Amino acid sequence: MYLSLSTLSCRFINMRFYFIYFSACLLFLSCADAPSVSVDEEGSEKILLALLEADSGAVIEIPEGFFAFKRSLSLDGVSGVTIKGAGMGKSILSFDNQIDGAEGLLIKADQITLEDFTIQDSKGDAIKVQDAEGIVFRRVETTWTHGANETNGGYGIYPVGCTSVLIEGCEASYAADAGIYVGQSNQVVMRDNYAHHNVAGIEIENSRNVEAYNNLAEENTGGLLIFDMPGLPQANGYNVKVYDNTVRSNNHKNFAPEGGVVSTLPPGTGMLIIAHRDVEVYNNEVTDYKTLGLGVISWYFTERPFETDNGFDPYYTNVSVHDNTFERRRAIPDITKEFGQMLNGLFIGKPQDIVIDGIFENADVHLCLKNNGEDLRFANLNAETASDLGDLKKLVDRNMDRFNCDLPSFDVTPPAL
Amino acid sequence: MMLPFRNSLLIGLVTLLVYSCQPTGQVSLYEGEPFNRLSDYHFFTGRQSALNPNTGVIPYDLITPLFSDYAEKARFVWMPQGQSAEILENGDLGFPEGAVLIKNFFYNLEAGRQLIETRLLVREAGDWTPLTYIWDEDQRDASLSITGGFAAVDVPLPDGTTHAIQYVIPNKNQCKTCHESGGKIEPIGPKVKHLNREYTYVEGSANQLAAWSDYQYISNYDQDNHTALTTAWDDPSEPLQERALAYLEVNCGTCHKADGSAYVSGLHISAESDPYQLGICKTPVSAGKGSGGFRYDINPGHPESSILVYRMKSDDPGAMMPEIGRKIMHTEGVQLISDWIASMEGSCE
Numbered sequence: 228m229y230l231s232l233s234t235l236s237c238r239f240i241n242m243r244f245y246f247i248y249f250s251a252c253l254l255f256l257s258c259a260d261a262p263s264v265s266v267d268e269e270g271s272e273k274i275l276l277a278l279l280e281a282d283s284g285a286v287i288e289i290p291e292g293f294f295a296f297k298r299s300l301s302l303d304g305v306s307g308v309t310i311k312g313a314g315m316g317k318s319i320l321s322f323d324n325q326i327d328g329a330e331g332l333l334i335k336a337d338q339i340t341l342e343d344f345t346i347q348d349s350k351g352d353a354i355k356v357q358d359a360e361g362i363v364f365r366r367v368e369t370t371w372t373h374g375a376n377e378t379n380g381g382y383g384i385y386p387v388g389c390t391s392v393l394i395e396g397c398e399a400s401y402a403a404d405a406g407i408y409v410g411q412s413n414q415v416v417m418r419d420n421y422a423h424h425n426v427a428g429i430e431i432e433n434s435r436n437v438e439a440y441n442n443l444a445e446e447n448t449g450g451l452l453i454f455d456m457p458g459l460p461q462a463n464g465y466n467v468k469v470y471d472n473t474v475r476s477n478n479h480k481n482f483a484p485e486g487g488v489v490s491t492l493p494p495g496t497g498m499l500i501i502a503h504r505d506v507e508v509y510n511n512e513v514t515d516y517k518t519l520g521l522g523v524i525s526w527y528f529t530e531r532p533f534e535t536d537n538g539f540d541p542y543y544t545n546v547s548v549h550d551n552t553f554e555r556r557r558a559i560p561d562i563t564k565e566f567g568q569m570l571n572g573l574f575i576g577k578p579q580d581i582v583i584d585g586i587f588e589n590a591d592v593h594l595c596l597k598n599n600g601e602d603l604r605f606a607n608l609n610a611e612t613a614s615d616l617g618d619l620k621k622l623v624d625r626n627m628d629r630f631n632c633d634l635p636s637f638d639v640t641p642p643a644l
Numbered sequence: 645m646m647l648p649f650r651n652s653l654l655i656g657l658v659t660l661l662v663y664s665c666q667p668t669g670q671v672s673l674y675e676g677e678p679f680n681r682l683s684d685y686h687f688f689t690g691r692q693s694a695l696n697p698n699t700g701v702i703p704y705d706l707i708t709p710l711f712s713d714y715a716e717k718a719r720f721v722w723m724p725q726g727q728s729a730e731i732l733e734n735g736d737l738g739f740p741e742g743a744v745l746i747k748n749f750f751y752n753l754e755a756g757r758q759l760i761e762t763r764l765l766v767r768e769a770g771d772w773t774p775l776t777y778i779w780d781e782d783q784r785d786a787s788l789s790i791t792g793g794f795a796a797v798d799v800p801l802p803d804g805t806t807h808a809i810q811y812v813i814p815n816k817n818q819c820k821t822c823h824e825s826g827g828k829i830e831p832i833g834p835k836v837k838h839l840n841r842e843y844t845y846v847e848g849s850a851n852q853l854a855a856w857s858d859y860q861y862i863s864n865y866d867q868d869n870h871t872a873l874t875t876a877w878d879d880p881s882e883p884l885q886e887r888a889l890a891y892l893e894v895n896c897g898t899c900h901k902a903d904g905s906a907y908v909s910g911l912h913i914s915a916e917s918d919p920y921q922l923g924i925c926k927t928p929v930s931a932g933k934g935s936g937g938f939r940y941d942i943n944p945g946h947p948e949s950s951i952l953v954y955r956m957k958s959d960d961p962g963a964m965m966p967e968i969g970r971k972i973m974h975t976e977g978v979q980l981i982s983d984w985i986a987s988m989e990g991s992c993e
Binding site: 272275276278279280297298299301302303304325326327328329333335349350351352357358377378379380381382385387388403404408410411432456457458459460483484485486487488490531532534536537 | 790791792794810812815816817818820827902905907908909910911918920925926927928929930931932933934935936937938939951960961962963964967968992
């Protein structure tokens with residue numbers, strides 16, 4: 228996105244709470260031929276300083292404009308700060324020329340509100356918020372402007388180790404891992420967000436008490452992921468409800484660098500649940516996927532090493548998927564990733580609606596699939612004893628009746644904001 | 645038995661300092677807001693860039709230091725009159741109110757020594773305050789900086805060549821990234837195991853802990869008990885694994901520990917870590933492009949496909965490790981870690 232703005236004058240008022248206010252007079256220049264960017268260097272310095280010197284309760288206002296930074300911005304240890312711009316796509320903080328720091332904006336502070344601005348082209352993650360109690364992302368955009376490249380930063384909106392998180396009305400695009408990623412966090416609401424052209428649109432990882440609703444995930448490699456990963460301080464997540472979301476046309480090429488789990492995600496994945504417990508997925512519209520609508524797998528199926536010393540549970544348990552709409556695309560499933568190749572090998576040329584690995588800890592009921600429409604293409608891979616495609620072909624079970632059940636409901640503790 | 649000798653040695657040192665230098669007054673600490681100029685503290689006498697320590701300002705060194713773009717570091721400690729630090733159970737030092745750790749970053753260039761920045765950790769009201777002073781171009785003094793900055797330097801490399809970089813001077817918040825321990829700022833270097841070796845003072849050589857003790861900067865030093873000792877990363881006579889772990893602990897483990905800023909990664913690097921915590925056969929979580937396309941943090945026997953080595957080599961801010969404080973690859977450090985990984989047996993598959 229290009230803006231043609233020229234800041235004529237800025238006034239800097241330093242009030243009691245380091246209330247930073249920029250009175251910026253903006254002049255639109257014509258850009259009939261080539262788009263041009265007017266970088267407000269003075270404004271960038273003021274924003275940097277305002278964040279470093281912010282006191283508790285400060286309101287830092289970012290005017291409309293294009294502000295370029297060579298290094299990360301950060302806010303540390305001051306609570307109750309609000310960073311407020313003039314709108315997504317209007318107050319733009321660009322890190323295209325960044326030479327220092329692993330993220331665009333790094334926040335380690337409590338009761339923080341981020342509103343109405345865009346972070347673009349950070350070399351690493353766009354906005355990382357760590358260990359915060361109380362963090363609101365409202366109408367914040369994160370994006371990379373040079374297309375879907377593996378050199379883009381990993382995460383757009385990235386709270387990790389946080390408690391009480393609200394992400395609403397945000398837009399995240401072109402992240403080489405996940406557009407909106409909530410990791411090892413508790414009491415989270417994600418609603419009314421738009422994630423597109425990322426590898427993973429929305430990802431919930433090792434998190435507890437999470438609600439995600441009214442989100443739109445489209446044109447990602449995978450729309451919405453709920454993962455438990457091994458080897459992390461918060462070993463397992465639970466109590467996750469995902470409902471009323473639209474997850475459509477997530478068939479984008481996977482542009483994640485090899486190595487991370489998302490790099491194995493086959494294009495054309497609607498939703499994927501890995502090794503998670505206490506998950507309810509309902510009233511979602513999952514449509515136009517070329518490979519699979521929903522996958523539910525254990526960590527074993529990833530064939531990646533793990534340890535259980537920290538309490539990590541590699542199985543999925545108490546996962547209920549009901550009353551969703553699944554509508555596959557008429558297309559050849561992905562052949563660029565192993566999982567896609569496997570599905571193509573098993574069901575030649577036929578996208579699947581629900582695929583599970585069938586690897587359970589014991590004979591108890593761990594998964595229910597109910598009222599998700601007629602004529603679903605369902606596959607239980609029964610992969611526990613399989614060592615190759617030939618085995619899988621013999622073991623796969625297309626009958627879903629066994630999973631037509633209900634599971635105990637659970638409550639989700641909301642954020643305390 | 646050695647004590648009288650050391651005492652006299654240090655008294656000699658102090659006498660020398662008191663009488664040989666320009667009378668610039670005693671070290672003083674601000675009350676309220678930090679001084680704007682480094683010289684206002686009187687840590688150094690005479691020409692500031694000569695770094696001649698004032699009375700009570702004691703130089704020290706670390707056995708295995710953090711790599712900082714091949715910058716030389718001159719470290720000093722100062723404590724208010726009558727105050728001393730205490731060696732804690734875990735080998736850390738508990739510093740008294742008003743203690744200051746002073747670290748000067750400089751390069752020895754052909755044109756002479758170029759000081760870049762001086763970082764202070766000041767013990768105030770039970771916490772450490774990080775302050776950064778950037779040296780003036782004329783090298784006469786340094787000024788307090790909140791935002792940090794950049795300095796163009798032609799860094800002299802061990803092989804005799806130079807490498808041009810934008811040296812990054814950290815801003816206030818970046819100090820905490822590396823110095824964070826349990827949400828608070830803590831010093832990294834001055835611990836028993838890092839200090840426990842000889843230092844060549846003006847009058848001669850002495851163990852640093854003993855010297856601090858003689859100078860009453862440590863109140864409870866017991867040379868029979870306080871024997872913890874880290875391995876010198878660059879001492880080829882030491883075992884490879886110990887050198888590698890000592891290097892990793894200082895260069896990675898200050899963030900990658902249970903109460904450090906990188907704890908969320910689950911990669912916890914210290915000599916006590918189990919293999920998985922160290923990254924052996926551990927798959928990345930949130931590395932993004934930092935994975936370099938590789939699957940394991942450490943792939944035993946294969947430094948060329950270990951993420952750890954890839955990130956030590958990278959200079960992309962979104963992939964490199966450490967995330968801050970480095971612009972040049974530490975060739976010798978990468979070699980050490982590569983040799984160590986190459987020597988490992990076993991497989992992740």
